Amino acid sequence: MFQINENYLQLGESYLFSTIARKVEQFSATHPGADIIRLGIGDVTLPLSPAVIDALHRSVDEMGVKESFRGYGPEQGYLFLREAIAGTDFQKRGIDIAPDEIFVSDGSKSDTGNIGDILGEGNVVAITDPVYPVYLDTTLMRIGKSDKLLLLSCNAENGFLPEIPSKRVDVIYLCYPNNPTGTVMTREELKKWVDWALEQKSLILFDAAYEAFIRDETIPRSIYEIEGASRCAIEFHSFSKNAGFTGLRCSYTVVPKELKATTANGKEVSLHHLWNRRQSTKFNGTAYIVQRAAEAVYSPQGQQEIQGMIESYMQNAAVIRNGLMDKGYTVFGGEHSPYIWLKCPDGLDSWQFFDRLLEECHVVGTPGAGFGSAGEGYFRLTAFNSRERTAEAVERIKNIHII
C-alpha cells in the first residue's frame, strides 16, 4: 500500500489565509449588506502601472506571430530580466551580484517554500515567532515536528527582533522588513547575523520581499550590503508588493556563486549549482510575457510609476499608524513596511479582536496568533487597500468602544 508524507498531518487544517477567507465568506453570507473593508491579506489594490501594461501588450503581440513567438525560455529566467535586476537592485547600489546569480521565479512563496528541497534533513532550523506561515509550514512538511525546529520569540521586549541563538542552528529564516510585525533590521543588527552565520557555518534564508518600502537609507535593503553575506545567505525578492504583481506572479531568488556547503565526506558543493538543478528539473521558467512586464518595472518610466505606488501605500500605512496611535493603540511597524502590527486592546486575544473588528467594524485584519504563538494578543493590518477605504476602516475602528 502506498504511503503519504505523514508530516502533513502535523500541520494546521488549512493555510492561515484560507481560514480567514472562509470566515469572511461565512460572515458575508449571514450579513449580506455588510460593506467589508479588507486590511487582512497582504494583497495590493492599485492596478498594474502603464509601463507594465504596455510591456504586456507588446509581448502578447510577439507571442501571436510566428517570427517572434517564444516557447520554452531558460528555467532561470531570460537574461534581459536578470540583467535588469542585477543592474538596478544590486550593482547600482554598489552590491556585487551578477545576472547569473539571479533565478527568476513565479513567486517568493514558491521559492521560500521550495528552498528546503536542496537542504539536508539533519539541519537545526530556526524560525522567528511570529512568522510568515510558509517558512514554518514548509519546514514541518519536510522534517515534521522535531527538536530540530527552533522558534525564536520576537516580542515587544526585544523590539520584535530575534536574539542570536545560544544553541546550534544550521539554517535560519529572516524576513526584514518583517512580515507580520513591520519591523526592520539596522545594518549593525544584520551584521551580527551575518557574522554569526559565517562563524557557525550556518545558512541564512533572507526574505527581502518588502525592501522597496524602506524609507531610511541607512537600513539595508539587501543582506548582500553586509560583507560576507554572499558566503552565507540566499535572498528572496518579489515583484508582488512593490510593483503590484500579486496576480501576475513574478519574483526572484539570489543564490551567490560563493555560497558553498560541505558534504558529510568533506566535498565542497555550490548551492548555486544545487538550486539550478532543482529549478531546471522541477520548474519551466516564468511566462515570457510576465518577464517582459517585470523588465518594464526597471525602465525609467516603470521605476517612477512604482515609486508612486509605494508612496501611496506608505501614506496608507501612516493613516493607520497615526489613527490608531491617536486612539491609544500600541502600534509597531508601518514606517518602512506596509504592515502595521498592533497590540490587541482590552486584553482581547488575536482571534477575539479579529471577530470584534469583523462584526462591529466590518474590517478584516489578520490575527497575530495566526503567525505563531508569540503573535498572540497582536494583530496585523495592511496598507494595501485604497486611501478612502483605509481611512474609513481607521475611522470605524476609532469609533468602536474597545479602547
Next chain:
Amino acid sequence: MFQINENYLQLGESYLFSTIARKVEQFSATHPGADIIRLGIGDVTLPLSPAVIDALHRSVDEMGVKESFRGYGPEQGYLFLREAIAGTDFQKRGIDIAPDEIFVSDGSKSDTGNIGDILGEGNVVAITDPVYPVYLDTTLMRIGKSDKLLLLSCNAENGFLPEIPSKRVDVIYLCYPNNPTGTVMTREELKKWVDWALEQKSLILFDAAYEAFIRDETIPRSIYEIEGASRCAIEFHSFSKNAGFTGLRCSYTVVPKELKATTANGKEVSLHHLWNRRQSTKFNGTAYIVQRAAEAVYSPQGQQEIQGMIESYMQNAAVIRNGLMDKGYTVFGGEHSPYIWLKCPDGLDSWQFFDRLLEECHVVGTPGAGFGSAGEGYFRLTAFNSRERTAEAVERIKNIHII
C-alpha cells in the same frame, strides 16, 4: 554546519535538455554558418492562437484598471477555468471529474516534480525506462538511489509498454501517449494497470500531457475513462503542447476526492486534501491573464484553432515517420503522438547518432540514452518544427550515408 540534500549529488551533472542545448551551442560557435534544424526538445513553434491572444489582451487591460484589477487568485486556479476544463476535458467525454478536483498550475513539469512532496519515503517507486527525466530525477532528489526505485524496461520486444511488476510497487509513473517513445496504451492495457493498482493499493501518477494528439477514439485520453481510476490515480495535463503554451506556462492536475491513502496508524487521508495543502502553502496560483488565455482554449473558436495546430504537428509527424520508414529506418510512435522514436541505424549508439546528425545534417534530436539505459540505441525526433523545416530535416537525414 548546515547540510545539503546529498541525494542531489547522485544526479547527472545537468538536466538532459540543458546538456543538449550546450552541445548545440558549442557546435554553432565552431560552425557559424550551419543552418541547424531543431527536432530535439519538445518545444512548439506555432504562435499562440488568435482566441488566446485576444483573451490575453483583454485580461491585460483589466489588470491596468483599478476596478477590474485582480491580485492574488485562488491557489487552485479560478473557477472559470476549472469549470471549463471539467466541462470540456471530462464531463463532455462522460468522465465524472468535478471542477474542484482540478488544480491549475504553471506546468506539468512543476506538478509531476512536486507531487512527491505529499508521498512517503517508504514507497517503492516504479518508473519506466526510457522515461521523461523529470520523474526519475525528482524521485532521486527525494529518496536517492535505493532498492525502492524500480525501473521497468520498455523495449521493442514488449512494444515499449511496461509489464505489470511482479514485485511490490507502491507508486508508478505512467505517461501515455508516451514521451519519449510515442507509444500509446489501449483501453485494455490501461485497465490492467488500474485493476492492479486497486488490488495492490498502489498509486498511479498518470501523465496525459499528450492526450490531444490521440487520433483513435478507442484509445483513452484520460485514465479516468477506466472504472475505478479515480480511487488510484492522479492525472497531469498541460496546455503546452496542444495549445502552444510552452512559453505561457499553464497546466492542470486532477486529484479526485475519492482518492484516499491510509496512514501507518490506520487513519484514512484524502490526497486531494494533501495536494490542496501543498499547493496553497508552496504556490500562489497561475497568473490571472494566463488562466484567461487557457479559458479561451475551451471557447468554440479556441477549440477549432488548437485542432488546427495539432493537425499541423501531426502532419509533421507523418512526414518524419514516413520519410524515415522509406529510407529503411525502424520507427515507433508518431501516430498518436508528436514524438517519433527510431532505432539508431548501423549499430550506432544514441549519442553517436546525435553527433552524426548534428555534424552531417545539422539536425538536432534527442539521444534515447538520455531517457534511460533502455533507450540506448534509440533516438527521439519531435514534430514541433515547421512543415518546411521538418521536411528539410527529413531530406537531409535521407541523404546521408548512415543506412
